[in-house]
Amino acid sequence: MFFTTPHPSTLHSTMPATPFHSSLCFSSSQKPSSSSSPSNSHQPNPFLSAKPTTLFHKHPLLHSTLSSQIKEKILCLEVMGVDAGKALSLNPSLHSATLQSIHSVISFLQSKGIHQKDFAKIFGMCPKVLTSDVKTDLIPVFTFLSEDLKVPDQNFRRAINKCPRLLASSAKDQLKPTLFYLQRLGLKDLEALAYHDPVLLVSSVEKTLIPKLKYLGSLGFSKSAIVGMVLRCPALLTFSIENNFKPKFEYFSGEMHRKLEELEGFPQYFSFSLEKRIKPRYVETEQSGKDVSLSLMLKSTDDEFRELLREGA
Numbered sequence: 001m002f003f004t005t006p007h008p009s010t011l012h013s014t015m016p017a018t019p020f021h022s023s024l025c026f027s028s029s030q031k032p033s034s035s036s037s038p039s040n041s042h043q044p045n046p047f048l049s050a051k052p053t054t055l056f057h058k059h060p061l062l063h064s065t066l067s068s069q070i071k072e073k074i075l076c077l078e079v080m081g082v083d084a085g086k087a088l089s090l091n092p093s094l095h096s097a098t099l100q101s102i103h104s105v106i107s108f109l110q111s112k113g114i115h116q117k118d119f120a121k122i123f124g125m126c127p128k129v130l131t132s133d134v135k136t137d138l139i140p141v142f143t144f145l146s147e148d149l150k151v152p153d154q155n156f157r158r159a160i161n162k163c164p165r166l167l168a169s170s171a172k173d174q175l176k177p178t179l180f181y182l183q184r185l186g187l188k189d190l191e192a193l194a195y196h197d198p199v200l201l202v203s204s205v206e207k208t209l210i211p212k213l214k215y216l217g218s219l220g221f222s223k224s225a226i227v228g229m230v231l232r233c234p235a236l237l238t239f240s241i242e243n244n245f246k247p248k249f250e251y252f253s254g255e256m257h258r259k260l261e262e263l264e265g266f267p268q269y270f271s272f273s274l275e276k277r278i279k280p281r282y283v284e285t286e287q288s289g290k291d292v293s294l295s296l297m298l299k300s301t302d303d304e305f306r307e308l309l310r311e312g313a
Helices: 054-058 068-079 084-090 099-111 116-125 127-131 134-147 153-162 164-168 171-185 190-195 205-218 223-232 234-238 241-254 260-265 267-271 274-288 294-299 302-311
Strands: none
Touching: 068 084, 068 099, 084 116, 084 127, 099 116, 099 127, 099 134, 116 127, 116 153, 116 164, 127 164, 134 153, 134 164, 134 171, 153 164, 153 190, 171 205, 205 223, 205 234, 205 241, 223 234, 223 260, 223 267, 234 267, 241 267, 241 274, 260 267, 260 294, 267 294, 274 294, 274 302, 294 302
């Protein structure tokens, strides 16, 4: 039941974008609107003017063969703290995107409570967002956050900063179907999904979530046990099979010789570092000759752990 792809019927609603003007990344060639007063229409861009003028001449990407518009886009990205070379490489559409379209994206995100200081992280991780269409791409994401995840407007920033990839995901084709699948699985805590594990929403059900559930099943856990483990530790579905599950389970069964029931009751085991936490703690426990449960062995602070070994558990 849980290891198959869902086919939910989803609604795709949109709402009109609200204009929001900002001085960030305006093209110097843009004409001020007719409503702008003469005293304001010629004010310099505070973000660009804050940078030394030598940046225009010394930046490695700003060679003379580039058009003035490309140069201005590069400076716009760099002023926001985004690696322009990386962004242009990961999102070639930036080369042809207009400054006005980029500004529209920035203005819209600011209107949703995203701060200017957040842009370096958001656009650095997801430069695709810079060339998104506000109406068809971004508005549906915020509608999803509001209507499906019940995120209040004032908390949009918190959810986006936790997982910028939300902005680069299709609400209709990715976010809604994945939420439906996770809810079928039993993950009904919307607040946890929004603020703690939103990466699950941008994960592929077919390529990421289902293979991990199947792998846990291959270890000997029943479907009901797997569901219980995921509900206790949703982050399980974010861990790599090759780099996390396999080496840690091999150590658990091959070296520690512990029973599946203990791992079922404490799936957080997979969230601890094998080399820095699991192995050293297990070795000390064995040397002490004490019997310490898996959860106490790993969750305890260093002082608490030493006390456990002195007193026994």
